[in-house]
Amino acid sequence: MDWLKVYEYFSDLPEKEQHRLFDAMKDTLFPAPKIHGVLGDIREAKFSGGLACLHCGSMSVKRNGKYRGRQRYLCKDCNKTFNDLTGTPMAGTHKPNLWLKYFELMVEGYTLPKIVERLNIHISTAFYWRHKILNALRSLGNIQLSGIIESDETHFLESEKGRKGGIPHRHARKRGRKVTDEKKEQRKRGISKEQVSIVVAHDRNGNIICQMGGRGRIRAEEIDKVIGGHISPSSLLCTDSATNYKKFAKMKGLTHEILPRGKHVLKSVYHIQHVNSFHSRLKQWMDRFQGVATKYIDNYMFWFRFLELHKKLEHTDRQKKMLLDTCKRANFTTIQQFRIA
Template structure:
């Protein structure tokens, strides 16, 4: 996982079945994800990016979703941002604490912004975003100072401190990292985001130390992630929600 090797390679290397390798991968990711995020506070910046939805691994895409399977990730049928795109909201404070979370399909709405950033509002002093009105509304209702950064107007930094450059850099690295999977299954999006966040945080360390950190992180929280909870179930919805840790 640290080296980004595919499941078939991992299964062969460990002498286990491909399905077992899949469940082991997601048990590790569910455990890392269950640790949650560090508390964000002070000056925060937030922006969203979009990734093409994928039903990779589904055996009957055409019958269930009404379209032919894409090859190696493929392209959206519609131009621009649509319901074919998974919205990923990224936020970071000036202490380097980062949050990655799925915000739904298509353009993010006000309720999704509130659900993701609302719990951090009490410690937030300033929220830096683009000129999207939904962020402006959230900041007003949360009683937080809001600084709009309008790249279209040629403004990238205000007063030398307010910008969204850190989260935009995360967007670029995330999309580059996802390419190695040739399509990321949408139902596992939050798990993959936890994986990327871990590697982005620890990737500069020695490889042996990164492996050690991943092992420690996956054991740091007491959790129950049975195989049955990871299998597809009717009524679960588009995204997989990992069972909560006790």
């Protein structure tokens, strides 16, 4: 049977089955790499400063045989052992090769139900794997901003998604409902404490900080906690006319260009269009998750920030970049810690 005969029947399949057939053909023709093929790159990313114990930091380390094809090491000071995957999201996994496919789906921004369908794993496993990866990305922290820095905040509805035992500070909302005044049973206007503020700072070199600052209207002190330690003193801050940024700029001694209300560009140079565009893309990207629990929202901010910083890379290079970045710093977050969070 030639391919034309097969293709004749392709259009008769439901759309879902067409996608499954396409994925099956792609996996057959372009199989995902095995974990052993990237161990060398992981080792180089983890031990770029020299081989050291992941538990105590000692440089007095020797080889200690192999287990399932992976080199093990023994620390002469603390007598603990480790391998190339210790302290990474993949540590202790029973399905190391499946993780490489998972990273590919993370780069594509797949939701949990779609990941479950593609990888045939339990949804709780997909959830824990996602947050082990995002915790590792988040542990790398933020980068220094310099030059002209645009900053503004955006807001998401506070969510206690997944919480058991009730919500102590407000009545539960049905999914999709807006913030309402419980006494007057009407929609609240403006920014309330039931919204979380996401501070975004973007310099003209393409560096980005995107992190939760607080609830309701954000204060200068909260802005300082998010971006204050990551701004070069010689930088110029460009914002709208909000008083919180005026106070923040004064606190940090920064040169501050303020866009008057209704004006988009000042002196043909100063604007916050990069930040506003980032807000728009972030909101659109977040819609697919149908609400994110506030306690996890910073993880999603670091996820989107990673995708934005590396959007010019080829898909396979972004996948590899995400994998290696999550392995750079030892992170021993366990599933049990997620369960009690």
